[in-house]
Amino acid sequence: MSAEEAADEYGFVIRQLVKTRVISVSEISDCPKFDLILLGMGPDGHVASLFPNHSVLDEKDEWVTFITDSPKPPPERITFTLPVIKSASNVAVVVTGSSKAEAIHLAIDDVGPGCPSLPARMIQPTTGKLVWFLDKLAASKLNSSQSSE
Numbered sequence: 164m165s166a167e168e169a170a171d172e173y174g175f176v177i178r179q180l181v182k183t184r185v186i187s188v189s190e191i192s193d194c195p196k197f198d199l200i201l202l203g204m205g206p207d208g209h210v211a212s213l214f215p216n217h218s219v220l221d222e223k224d225e226w227v228t229f230i231t232d233s234p235k236p237p238p239e240r241i242t243f244t245l246p247v248i249k250s251a252s253n254v255a256v257v258v259t260g261s262s263k264a265e266a267i268h269l270a271i272d273d274v275g276p277g278c279p280s281l282p283a284r285m286i287q288p289t290t291g292k293l294v295w296f297l298d299k300l301a302a303s304k305l306n307s308s309q310s311s312e
């Protein structure tokens with residue numbers, strides 16, 4: 164099965180679950196409104212299979228989409244799109260290790276207009292809640308002590 168077929172199939176399943184009201188719908192975005200989306204983050208700041216500077220970040224119509232040119236193997240992947248992640252009631256991101264510290268700084272700190280396109284920075288839920296779970300190394304480049312242990 165190709166990545167495109169897999170994304171179509173998964174998108175169909177999600178639509179069925181929305182139709183049968185197993186998953187509710189966001190009144191704002193018309194996207195499925197998951198209770199919780201749990202994410203990791205790569206050292207490049209990617210979340211799900213939403214990679215920095217990739218056109219997949221602009222996908223506004225589909226709930227599930229695919230890429231065939233991931234910079235990190237495997238090249239073919241399916242992913243929830245940004246509007247779906249932003250529509251969740253809760254988004255939790257679990258990040259550990261020093262290799263992620265710079266991306267965490269760029270994703271969370273007030274870094275000015277320099278890095279707004281980092282995927283990990285773009286997942287702020289529209290009405291829901293975003294919680295970062297970081298270990299000390301991942302949090303080591305944060306500007307201020309806005310974290311709780």
Ligand SMILES: O=C(O)[C@H](O)[C@@H](O)[C@H](O)[C@H](O)COP(=O)(O)O
Nearest residue numbers: 203204205206211235236257259
């Ligand atoms: O896209 C991938 O290929 C990765 O599997 C990736 O998305 C992973 O979730 C993060 O890199 C965080 O992974 P860790 O939390 O295990 O470091």
